[in-house]
Structure formats: structure tokens, C-alpha cells
Amino acid sequence: MTTGPVIDVDRLHVTYGDFHAVKDLSFQVGRGELYALLGTNGAGKTSTLEIIEGHRTATSGTVRVFGHSPRDRRAVRPRMGTMLQESGFSPDLTVRETVRLIGKLTRRTDRADRVLGLMDLTRKAGTKVSQLSGGEKRRLDFATAVYGSPELIFLDEPTTGLDIQSRDGLWDVVDKLRDDGTTVVLTTHYLEEAQQRADRIGLMHEGALHLEGTVSELTRTLPAVIRFSLPATAPALPLPAVSEGEGTFRIETADLQDDLYRLLHWARTEAVRLGDLASGPTRLDDVFRAIGSH
Ligand SMILES: Nc1ncnc2c1ncn2[C@@H]1O[C@H](COP(=O)(O)OP(=O)(O)OP(=O)(O)O)[C@@H](O)[C@H]1O
Numbered sequence: 697m698t699t700g701p702v703i704d705v706d707r708l709h710v711t712y713g714d715f716h717a718v719k720d721l722s723f724q725v726g727r728g729e730l731y732a733l734l735g736t737n738g739a740g741k742t743s744t745l746e747i748i749e750g751h752r753t754a755t756s757g758t759v760r761v762f763g764h765s766p767r768d769r770r771a772v773r774p775r776m777g778t779m780l781q782e783s784g785f786s787p788d789l790t791v792r793e794t795v796r797l798i799g800k801l802t803r804r805t806d807r808a809d810r811v812l813g814l815m816d817l818t819r820k821a822g823t824k825v826s827q828l829s830g831g832e833k834r835r836l837d838f839a840t841a842v843y844g845s846p847e848l849i850f851l852d853e854p855t856t857g858l859d860i861q862s863r864d865g866l867w868d869v870v871d872k873l874r875d876d877g878t879t880v881v882l883t884t885h886y887l888e889e890a891q892q893r894a895d896r897i898g899l900m901h902e903g904a905l906h907l908e909g910t911v912s913e914l915t916r917t918l919p920a921v922i923r924f925s926l927p928a929t930a931p932a933l934p935l936p937a938v939s940e941g942e943g944t945f946r947i948e949t950a951d952l953q954d955d956l957y958r959l960l961h962w963a964r965t966e967a968v969r970l971g972d973l974a975s976g977p978t979r980l981d982d983v984f985r986a987i988g989s990h
Pocket residue numbers: 712715717735736737738739740741742743744
């Protein structure tokens with residue numbers, strides 16, 4: 697039984713030649729957490745994950761997984777499953793053979809047919825990997841990652857190329873694993889998936905952690921937004937608003953409830969119809985867009 701964090705990254709540096717891809721990166725992932733490591737293109741996420749997964753050595757700094765070096769494969773591999781962005785499966789093996797091979801290599805035990813069933817691949821069990829569609833390959837990749845229900849799972853862009861049924865199926869499996877205490881590290885460019893599911897987010901930019909926190913801690917760093925359109929004849933608004941052209945306005949607010957109330961009260965009193973009214977907290981997309989602008 698490990699006490700302390702499942703993943704502990706301390707002052708990690710990764711250089712390629714004289715290029716500094718990861719600079720003094722520190723973060724921890726606790727047991728049972730879903731930690732989303734997100735970032736701009738080239739931020740250093742893959743480089744970092746490759747070190748945590750034991751595929752690459754750090755230039756300097758320390759990384760511990762379950763208290764061990766990730767290069768200590770015997771200690772770490774049986775306890776972690778990995779869904780990479782690109783699988784390196786042998787095209788000539790069947791789907792079932794592939795799952796069994798990964799099980800053997802990682803020293804995890806399970807039934808191949810169980811994990812194939814989870815991802816609706818039972819009918820493809822005897823099919824060669826080379827004959828699978830792109831989405832089926834991704835599902836096979838996920839099935840191998842969850843083989844043996846490991847304590848730690850890395851999901852690198854897991855839903856890219858999956859149809860909506862497969863996405864829902866994948867997240868159902870992840871939710872069940874999490875109920876049993878599995879720790880998940882997710883990278884994705886589908887920010888709404890991270891927004892819905894992550895306990896904490898580490899947001900990388902240019903090799904460093906730009907922001908870290910829960911979704912609400914990150915979105916709280918930016919104002920919420922109210923958008924609407926007005927007829928040209930409308931009287932002056934009760935709040936400062938920015939015109940976005942064609943009669944559309946945007947109000948940025950640190951107090952969405954109060955300012956929305958003031959706007960609606962004004963509209964009713966003045967008998968003004970607010971067109972296409974929409975409001976909501978800042979989305980993770982906006983936090984990303986703000987990177988580099990401050
Ligand atoms: N083997 C390598 N040799 C030289 N430079 C590399 C190598 N691998 C990555 N880099 C560079 O290091 C930086 C970080 O790359 P990395 O793949 O870790 O980023 P990322 O955050 O995963 O990006 P993306 O979201 O685009 O996949 C990039 O500028 C990349 O060009």
C-alpha cells in the first residue's frame with residue numbers, strides 16, 4: 697500500500713539538444729484523482745508523460761510513481777495502464793492476441809474477453825489489427841490500458857477519432873474504475889471533457905505549469921460573460937457593456953448572478969427584449985485563449 701502521492705514530479709527539466717522543452721516542472725497526483733495535464737501545442741505534455749510512463753529519462757529533476765522510479769518497470773508496470781496517442785500494435789496479431797500480449801508484457805492478469813466486451817470489440821476478437829478502423833484501434837488501445845484494472849491509467853487524447861457512442865462507453869468504464877479508486881492522468885484537446893471530469897487541471901505552456909487547480913479555480917481567474925442583442929432604439933444599458941457589432945453586446949462580470957439580475961430587471965422595466973440572451977461562467981476554452989495575453 698503506497699502512502700503519499702501516486703505521481704510526484706519534482707523540478708523536472710527536459711532538454712533536446714539546447715532546446716528546453718520542460719522547465720522546472722513540479723506537480724503531484726493523489727490517489728483516486730483524475731488529473732488533466734493540458735496545454736498549448738508544444739507545451740511539453742508528451743515529454744513529461746513519456747518520463748512518468750518510463751519511456752524517457754529526465755535531463756534533471758525527480759519523478760516518482762508509487763514511490764518508485766518509473767524506470768523500475770518491475771515495480772511500476774503491473775500497476776499502470778497506458779493508452780498512447782499512437783499504438784504500436786503489431787498489425788498481424790488479432791485483437792484478442794494483442795490484449796493478451798500486452799497483459800503478459802505488463803504482468804497484469806485479466807480476461808481478454810472481459811476488456812473487449814467493455815469496448816464493444818467482442819465481434820472483432822479474431823480480427824487482425826491491420827483490419828481495424830481508426831476508431832476500433834483506439835478502442836483496442838483503451839481496452840489494453842484497462843486490462844487488469846490497474847491502479848493508475850494514462851489516457852493520452854483517448855477520445856480522438858471516437859464516435860459519440862464509443863466516447864460515452866469509454867467514460868462509463870473510466871467512471872467505474874474511478875469508483876474503485878483508480879487514479880487517472882488525462883491529456884486532451886477536448887477541453888469540455890476535462891472541464892466535466894477533472895478533479896484538478898495542470899495547464900502547461902512553453903514547458904512550465906502556467907496554472908494549476910480545480911476547474912472552478914482556473915475559470916475563476918477570468919470574468920463570466922453575458923451576451924445579448926438589443927434593438928437600435930433601446931435606452932442606455934444599466935451596466936458597462938462592449939459592443940460586438942450588429943446590435944450584439946457583451947458584459948464581463950465578476951458577479952454573474954447580481955449583474956444578470958440587474959440586466960433582466962432593467963429589461964423588464966424598460967420593456968426591452970434581449971435577443972439571443974446567453975450567460976455562463978468562463979469556460980476552460982477562455983482560460984486557454986487568455987494564455988499569452990497576460
Ligand atoms: N525528440 C525531440 N527532439 C527535439 N525536440 C523535441 C523532441 N520531442 C519534442 N520536442 C520539442 O519539445 C517541445 C515539447 O514537445 P511535446 O511533444 O512534449 O509537447 P506537447 O505539449 O505534447 O504538444 P502537442 O499538444 O502539440 O502534442 C516541442 O517544441 C517539440 O517540438
